[in-house]
Amino acid sequence: MFSMLHPLDEITPLVWKSGVFGSSRVQYVADHTLRIVFLSADPSIVMTYDTVQSLHTIWALRRVKPEEQSLVLKFPEQGGTPQHMATNSSLTAHLRSFSKGDSPGGSPFQNYSSIHSQSRSGSSPNLQSRSPTISNMAALSRSHSPALGVHSFSGVQRFNFSSSAQSPRRPSVIHSPNSTSNDSFLVPETEPIVPELCIDHLWTETVPNMRSEKNSQASKVFISTDLCGQKFLCFLGIDMLLVLEGSGNLVLYSGVVRVGKAFIPGLPAPSLSMSNQMPRPSTPLDSVSTPSKPLNKHLGPLEESVLLSPVPELRDSSKLHDSPYVEDCTFQQLGTFIQALRDPVHSRVTLELSNNTMVRISIPEIATSELVKRCLQGVKAILPKETAVQTLVKWYNAYNAPGGPSYHSEWNLFVTCLMNMMGYNTERLCWTRSLDFEGSLSPVIAPKKARPSETGSDEDWEYLLSSDYHRNFESHPVAKALRLDPLEVSASKDDFSQSLSLDSSTLLFTHIPAIFFVLHLIYEELKLNSLMGEGLRSLVVLLVQLARDLKLEAYIDYYYRDYPALVKTSRQTCIIDQVQTGFMLHPSFFSAEPPSIFQWLSSCLKGEGVQPYPYLPGICERSKLVVLVRCFDSVLGSPSSWSLENMKFTQPCFTLRDLESLPFGVALPIRDAIYQCREQPASDWPEAVCLLIGRQDLSKQAWEGSLQKGKSVMLSSDIPSATESEEDEDGMNDMNEEVMSLIWSEDLRVQEVRRLLQSARPVRVNVVQMPEASDHEYIEEKENRLLQLCQRTMALPVGRGMFTLFSYHPVPTEQLPIPKLNLTGRAPPRNTTVDLNSGNIDVPPNMACWASFHNGVAAGLKIAPASQIDSAWIVYNKPKIAELANEYAGFLMALGLNGHLTKLATLNIHDYLTKGHEMTSIGLLLGVSAAKLGTMDMAITRLLSIHIPALLPPTSTELDVPHNVQVAAVVGIGLVYQGTAHRHTAEVLLAEIGRPPGPEMEYCTDRESYSLASGLALGMVCLGHGSNLIGMSDLNVPEQLYQYMVGGHRRFQMGMHREKHKSPSYQIKEGDTINVDVTCPGATLALAMIYLKTNNRSIADWLKAPDTMYLLDFVKPEFLLLRTLARCLILWDDILPNSKWVNSNVPQIIRENIISLHATELPSSEDLSLETLAQAHVYIIAGACLSLGFRFAGSENLAAFQCLYKYATDFLKCLSAPTASITGHYNLETCLSVLLLALAMVMAGSGNLKVLQLCRFMHKKTGGEMNYGFHLAHHMALGLLFLGGGRYSLSTSNSSIAALLCALYPHFPVHSTDNRYHLQALRHLYVLAAEPRLLTPVDVDSNTPCYALIEVTYKGTQWYGEATEELMAPTLLPELHLLKQIRVKGPRYWELLIDLSKGTAHLQSILSKGGILYVKLRAGQLSYKEDPMGWRSLLAQTVTHRNSEARAFKPEAISAFTSDPALFSFADYFCKPTVNMGQKQEILDLFSSILYECVTQENPEMLPTYIAIDQAVRRLERREMSETFELWQIKLVLEFFSSRSHQERMSRNPTRGLFMNSEFLPVMKCTIDNTLDQWLQAGGDVSLHSYLSGQPLDESQLSMLACFLIYHSVPTPGQLAAGGLEGSRNFSELLLKLRRLHVPVRALLRLAPLLLGNPQAMVL
DSSP: OEEOSSTTSOOEEOEEEEEETTEEEEEEOOOTTEEEEEEETTTTEEEEEETTTTEEEEEEEEEOOHHHHHHHHSOOOOOSOGGGOSSOTTTOOSOOOOOSSOOTTSOTTSOSOSTTTTOOOOOOOOOTTTSSOSHHHHHHHHOOOSOTTSOOOSGGGGGOOOSSOOOTTSOOGGGOTTOHHHHHHTOSOOOOOOOOEEEEEEEEOSSOOOOSSSOOOOSOEEEEEOTTSOEEEEEOOOSSEEEEOTTSOEEEEETTEEEEEOOOTTSOBOOGGGGGTSOOOOOSSTTOSSTTSOOOEEOSSTTOOOBOOOOOOOOOOTTSTTOOOGGGOBOOOOSOOEEEEEEEETTEEEEEETTSOEEEEEOOOSOOSHHHHHHHHHHHHHSOHHHHHHHHHHHHHHHTOTTOOOSTTHHHHHHHHHHHHHTOOTTTSHHHHTOOSSOOSOTTSOOSSOOSOSSOOHHHHHHHHTSHHHHHHHTSHHHHHTTOOOOOOOOOHHHHHSOEEOOTTSTTGGGHHHHHHHHHHHHHHHHTOGGGHHHHHHHHHHHHHHHHHTTOHHHHHHHHHHOTTTSOSOOOOEEOOHHHHHHSOOOTTOOSSOOOHHHHHHHHHHTOOOOOOOOOTTTSHHHHHHHHHHHHHHHTOSGGGHHHHHHHHHTTTOOHHHHHHSOHHHHHHHHHHHHHHHHSOBTTOOHHHHHHTTOHHHHHHHHHHTSOTTOOOOOGGGSOOGGGGGSOOOSOTTSOHHHHHHHTOSSOHHHHHHHHHOOSSOEEOOOOOOTTSOHHHHHHHHHHHHHHHHHHHHHHHHHHHHHTTTOBOOOTTSOOOOOOOOOOEEETTTTEEEOGGGSSSOOOTTTTHHHHHHHHHHHHHTBOTTSOOOHHHHHHTOOSSGGGHHHHHHHHHHHHHTTOGGGSOHHHHHHHHHTTOHHHHHHHHHHHHHHTTTOOOHHHHHHHHTTOGGGSOTTSOOOOOOHHHHHHHHHHHHHHTTTOOOHHHHHHHHHHHTOOOOSTTTTOSSHHHHHHHHHHHHHHHTTTTGGGOTTOGGGTHHHHHHHHHHOOBOOOOOSTTGGGGSSOOSSOOOTTBOOHHHHHHHHHHHHHHHTTTOOOHHHHHHTSOOOSHHHHTTSOHHHHHHHHHHHHHHTGGGOOSSHHHHHHTSOHHHHHTOOOTTOSSOOOOSSOOHHHHHHHHHHHHHHHHHHHHHHTTTSOOHHHHHHHHHHHHHHHHHHHSTTHHHHOHHHHHHHHHHHHHHHHHHTTTTOOHHHHHHHHHHHHOOSTTOOHHHHHHHHHHHHHHTGGGGTEEEOOSHHHHHHHHHHTOSOOOSSTTOOSSSOGGGGGGGGGGEEEOEEEEEETTTTEEOOEEEEEEEOOOSSSOOEEEEEEESEEOOOGGGEEEEEEOTTTBOOEEEEOTTOSHHHHHHHHTTOEEEEOBOTTOOOTTTOTTSOSSHHHHHSTTOTTHHHHOOGGGGGGTOOOHHHHHHHHHHSSOOSSOTTHHHHHHHHHHHHHHHHHTTOGGGHHHHHHHHHHHHHHHTTOOSSOHHHHHHHHHHHHHHSHHHHHHHHHOTTOSSSOOTTHHHHHHHHHHHHHHHHIIIIIHHHHHHHHTTOOOOGGGHHHHHHHHHHTTOOOHHHHHHTTOTTOOSHHHHHHHHHTTTOOHHHHHHHHHHHTTOOSOOOO
């Protein structure tokens, strides 16, 4: 047999462990007579059938232990006689089969004892699955015989699985040692497969089945659970099985106990006489005709292999009155009989009848009423299993007898049935005799065995008088109104004439105490559910009867105190013989004092020592919860540990519904805990807890956190509105206006940005016609002006892409709208169209091709990463017209940047690349690489390598790859291998930085961009590794880069590519020195990235600006910008946001000779070139400022902003200063653009106004030096400023800095097709540095974004200590790794803390799903939008008149505090005055003030508690308390508020808590005290005295006495007697003695006169 644990694993053989003669052996299961007939996962067992011996065997399946593995894999010495083996003896010496005393000549497979019938051949299966032939895998799947243990031999032999055992006499090729044919097949010795699963023998059938057929394997095997939860393995549901027996009867079984025949009304049961002529019905297991056959393995613990003793059928129905078994309903009707059962679902099954009709029947439930279910559960839990099954079977038959009782009387039937089984004669017992089985109101229908006389007798009348019906009628208000006199009931003769005795032979007699105790626990459990009051009253009657008969005085007293009206004085007991009492089993947990959950809680609250509360699993679940919660409360008095308690709440699934049905006194401490938790929950509690504590904001957050990553949270505003479609599509329509209008609410800056970035409308060409100019010249002039403006228009899409980043979810059925790039103009005043294609002026060819590419990228970047997009949609967007191919290329790159390109099928990628369209290739290669950032994905590497000659083998065909595509591929390699320090890649890229030009014009144009790309890629591959580049020391990376940077002799080219570079270029004479102009930028940035943030001084010193005039002359000023930038990025921690630090980067020689901005004439100097100095100066400043931008990217750091802003304005002044010509306008413009970008980086996403004004100023400059590149830079700055519509910001992680270096490379293209120094497509890599950091509070009730105050706490760093800052959200958060915690602050919204010290994953997932943080307004508060200053909230108005507020509270005002419709209705119906109120006015005022109290304190759930307390106290005043349930609750409430833990909490936080209106409780307490004291004075002391001395009581006083006893915790007479109070003379002695009984002093004052023998009570 073989096993497989995972679909991709290899199959492994099964081993089995046998203990023959005490020595345990582990062997392979290789026996082809075994068949598996049944598998079960829980419990983990296998059942096999042995075809030779016809035996079923059960095994336990488990994983192999390591020692057993090694046992199997050892080489044990040869045992047994090898010629019997079916294994190849010449090859497998691994494991010999151990046969137990083989008799020579007999087959080794047949002489084992039946129990160990599995110890057969254990040959070792060799590595079949690894052998090269597929066919044996096929054989494996086809063959059903598990005999695959033998080797896979060559030829026919491989499939020779004969089902009979191989006869030892048959000569076989396999065994001959010299048969080389198959030796050669298995020549390499293969290791055996390590087995994973092992089976242990559990049980085998004792008797082989004597059946006629050869194959008597079980047709169905299943596990069945009986009524008591025992499991049986049946081989041949509700907790019973319906079996169609051979005789055609349908019989119910529970386990192996027969329950009874099933009777189906309308279907005759077949008589037994027919059963012979019947065709045999197909039964699940045809041998089961009586359940006494031991076919069943009792699955208790799996180790025991004991057989369950057969249980005799229960035919003893005499004890159950009227439970007709179905044995007598056999009608002689030969027509139909049941042929088969089918389609079982739950408890329903279909019968197939012989006349081809089908009947669907449902097997009745065991009980429908909650109370009976509970009691049955208890009985099941407490009785021994077999007794329990028999009890349940009897009940089931009584309850489901044909024509049985209706639902109402289920409880009565249950009591009768139970008491019968306990030995009571229910006929003779008054209250059970009058139990009514039909549930009708009138008890006139006598029990079923009615008296034969028709005339009636006096007894009937007496019976009617003593019935419940009569009692109910007497207490009816109508009876009072009619002033009917109560009828005296003559004591019925039954009561005293003879005392009844119990029949001790019955099933449950010995278990009466146990059953009584369980029923008592159920009684306590039901008390915790206020919906089960009816059940409690029914149950207490039964309990009182049992308690009396068991002579348990304490229990009787306890029930009396609970239900004084029900527990009557008439006591009809049944005598239980002393002798028989001895036989009763008193369980160990039976306690003389009744366990009381209320008493237990009360003691806890008072801080007294408590006994553990008894717990029965499955029955006392509520009690357990309440006890657990109470323990936590007392242990964890402090709110700091509330979270612990709440986590415990969720374990057993405590819900608000449970809380609502708990009695209010018990629920109060829990509600208080919840109220405390509601203030300061943790942000990562699960959804269930947040719902429990009433924080919908948190539960909604938790629910959305559990959605998978792809789903983003949609707000109401995310759906684009239809109205905008009328405007022309400018690509910015789908922004989330709602959130943006919250972020920037004071002005129209967003509209301004849209106006600046739109490129879909014609520009305005404003040229004044000079008088001397001809019309033709004027047209040319207009077109030239348009050409200038178009330089700007073409630069806009990059910025637009930034602005609309990730803001749109495309519709999968529509194409993505790409706005048109409009290069026409309109000339005022007549609005005539100006077009560049008129042929009047020369327009550069392909001018707009990169602009359309950027336009495509911008459109594609609108798509949010969470959108649902597939390969088909991407292809569907492919344009039909060739002109739009460039836009599609950009669209593909954008899809890569937002991660969707991975979904594009490889076939399509290949398809696009073979077209040979340059732009498409660039977009695709960069896109795919960006999507696979840092993964070293092999498929993508291959794709890129084809486009990089250096990565192809030297002998490969030279492919003609366009230069720009090579550049893109090189950067792609850098992206795919980012941060991996992959040696081969690094080596190739290092060489490529200095790739010399080849002959035949190869690599001669735009070499700079290729070298730069190689440098950037090398920097990415070794990103931040610094000097730890493992295994690259021989490459001398830093030294080589230094040489590329400063120049020198070219090294001899190493590696496989030296052939290519033998002949120099015919075009470019470089000699053997390095061309620094080409290699310097790439090398400089590579150094910066490799040593990023390492603070490596020695490398940084290489990058210092030269400080002598001579050396300065050798360096291009532009390169000084890069060197300064690189140096600062390496010395990351030294960057400081002030101008002093910026200037410190300028060498001394420049600082000394600097020209002031405002000088009018220039100083002359012979030895200094002022031009060089001035240019070096501005470039170094720009480089330092750019590094400042990187260091503080996305931080909105004020100091950095001010410093950069100062320099930006300085440069602006420089431009207009007379000295500008020395520095050069171009240089100043470049530096200004760099500064603008640095400013935008620092303020990314913030939409800062000052930067926006600068950008707008630069936008308007279109003439003179302003070229395409500068416009590109300015609008990128504008885009960064509003990155993603204010939802995104920049990160400063290494990867982000690398991406930004590519995107913001400070050399800008001169015209729109210029890729000489830097590939334009790389400008879009900024996306890799953008991260969502906008936190948007959303009101959970209205689901709209709103303002909320949040407090951000920063972790301490080397520059600043721990700091806290308040922000008004929606706001961009700082980078998460800098933060310690974020808190939503009150008072308007519920507080909420997100703790980041545990990890930022929770907050990151919130931000990535749209940054939505749900908040919930507190009661009576308005949002910041409606009430910015907080003067309009209702609480602000009511503070002034605190005391009169209850009167002043208008029910209409409630809507400001709550949105709960139930509270609105309450205010409507109970708090609005109507005409002629009269005395009701007082109640109305009370309700109004209660309602006000609840909603302002935000605990409306307390409203029912207030009202319940008020109603209970009123009832007590009217002396109408028939049960003391509510008094207990009030007592618990009072005890909770005086408890120590609550007092401590209040002292810590006096303003918060439940029942803050402190007048209510004292008033209620006072009223109760007064009522009880008045009763005591008005004759109550007499009945109290008779109670304490054990004399009979006055009926009329029963209820009030019980209330007094409960409220004052008076001990029972038994406890008082035990306390030895007899000889007490004075109050102090009493006080001492009663302290032990925990009697409170206030009760003692009222009891003392009685106990001291002075009948006048000392009422104070």
